[in-house]
Amino acid sequence: MTLEIKDLVVEHRSPGRPVVRAVAGASLTVRPGEVVGLVGESGCGKSTLARAVCGLNPVTEGSITFEGVPVTPLGLRRRTLTGVQMVFQDPYASLNPRRRVGDQIADGLRTARDGETDPADLLERVGLPREFAGRHPHEFSGGQRQRIAIARALAARPRMLIGDEPISALDASAQAQVATLMRDLAVDSGAGLLFISHDLSVVRLIADRIAVMYLGRIVEIGDTAEVWDNPRHPYTQALLRAIPKPDGMGVLPEELTGDVPDPAAPPEGCRFHPRCPFAMDVCRVKEPEPGPVACWLHEPA
Ligand code: SF4
Numbered sequence: 001m002t003l004e005i006k007d008l009v010v011e012h013r014s015p016g017r018p019v020v021r022a023v024a025g026a027s028l029t030v031r032p033g034e035v036v037g038l039v040g041e042s043g044c045g046k047s048t049l050a051r052a053v054c055g056l057n058p059v060t061e062g063s064i065t066f067e068g069v070p071v072t073p074l075g076l077r078r079r080t081l082t083g084v085q086m087v088f089q090d091p092y093a094s095l096n097p098r099r100r101v102g103d104q105i106a107d108g109l110r111t112a113r114d115g116e117t118d119p120a121d122l123l124e125r126v127g128l129p130r131e132f133a134g135r136h137p138h139e140f141s142g143g144q145r146q147r148i149a150i151a152r153a154l155a156a157r158p159r160m161l162i163g164d165e166p167i168s169a170l171d172a173s174a175q176a177q178v179a180t181l182m183r184d185l186a187v188d189s190g191a192g193l194l195f196i197s198h199d200l201s202v203v204r205l206i207a208d209r210i211a212v213m214y215l216g217r218i219v220e221i222g223d224t225a226e227v228w229d230n231p232r233h234p235y236t237q238a239l240l241r242a243i244p245k246p247d248g249m250g251v252l253p254e255e256l257t258g259d260v261p262d263p264a265a266p267p268e269g270c271r272f273h274p275r276c277p278f279a280m281d282v283c284r285v286k287e288p289e290p291g292p293v294a295c296w297l298h299e300p301a
Contacts, residue, residue: 001032001159003053003084003192007062010045010052018264022048024216025062027290030160030192035183037203037224038196039239040213043260046196049213050164053194054086066160085158087182089165091145095137101148102133108155122151126181143174147181154185161186163195167202175199179206201243204228212236215271216263219294232293234276270296 010023023045030036038046051057053064055071064071066083088094096104105119120130126147137145146166153161163182167175179195183206186193197203203210204224211221212235220233231237261267267274273283278297288294 001067001190001192003030003160003194004065005029005049005053005062006064008049008052008059008064009061010048010057011060012048020264021060021216021266022263023052024263024266025290026213026216026218027062028194028211028218028221030194032159032192033187033190034209035186035193035195035207037200037207037210038194038213039198039200039203039210041198041239041260043263044213045216045263046198046213047164050086050162050194050196053162054084083158084160084162085153085156086162086164087146087149087153087166090169091142091149091166092137094149095145095152097137100134100136101140101152105133105148105152105155108152111156117155119151119155122155123148125154125185126151141174142170143178146170146174146178150178150182150185154189157189159191161191161193163193163197165196165198167197167199175202176205179203182206200228200239212239215260215266217271217294218290219272221292232298233295234278234297235272238275 005026005028008023008026009021012020012022026045026049028036038049040046048057052059053071095101102119105122109117109119120133123130123132128144128147137148140148161182166182167178170178179202182193182195195203195207207224209222210224210227211218212233213219214235220227220231220236227236231240261271261274269285270276270283270288273279276283280296282296288296288299
């Protein structure tokens with residue numbers, strides 16, 4: 001039940017505009033029962049990667065396999081509806097406002113061909129009262145709606161859950177609860193979870209491993225405690241310094257005050273070099289090799 005992403009490239013093409021290489025050679029594995037957090041600033045390619053995993057963005061180069069089978073447009077329907085389920089950023093947009101939530105969850109149950117489970121059982125599993133099944137999405141708060149979206153995803157008995165910024169539209173109080181819920185539900189059922197977020201502190205709470213993405217590439221990956229306590233890539237170090245402290249005085253490092261460069265015209269060499277305080281001559285001309293830390297400072301001797 002492993003999800004394997006290898007040297008993935010996803011390009012966006014529109015007439016008269018430069019090709020945007022939103023994912024530019026990313027490799028990542030998510031094993032059964034494992035939670036991998038994928039972090040990075042907006043525009044770094046996280047969501048494009050997630051959509052490619054679900055077959056919603058075509059793969060330009062490289063491969064994505066799930067349970068050993070390539071994720072291709074041909075395999076899209078079966079895989080999207082059953083094996084891999086995605087929870088999106090905006091729970092209101094992903095639910096049909098005119099249908100009762102119980103009916104929407106029942107759609108997933110029919111997909112899984114499991115007539116024994118009641119939609120209300122799934123609502124209970126995500127911490128909501130059974131009687132909510134008869135209500136419509138507008139009757140709920142953002143956090144409750146995201147729980148409903150998770151219940152609907154679980155109805156298809158997924159073996160891999162993808163959360164694409166599933167907490168970023170929620171109140172601070174609901175964020176950790178929903179993230180922890182997704183982790184518990186995935187791990188309890190033996191499914192993997194790829195949890196995409198720009199919030200490193202929440203990812204730290206739930207992920208077994210953290211992958212850090214910058215401008216289409218994964219620049220650091222490792223066990224959560226290792227990355228958190230000893231970040232090695234200068235970009236990871238900058239992201240961690242940007243996390244608000246308990247006194248509310250988060251310090252935004254100088255290198256992160258600018259925007260992520262345009263993926264249609266990425267910098268030569270290391271993509272982070274225009275923002276990196278440690279940039280050397282080699283960084284401006286040669287891209288670091290992919291690996292646990294893609295940085296010339298950490299090349300094996
Ligand atoms: Fe900085 Fe060079 Fe490492 Fe890139 S390769 S992060 S520019 S030190």
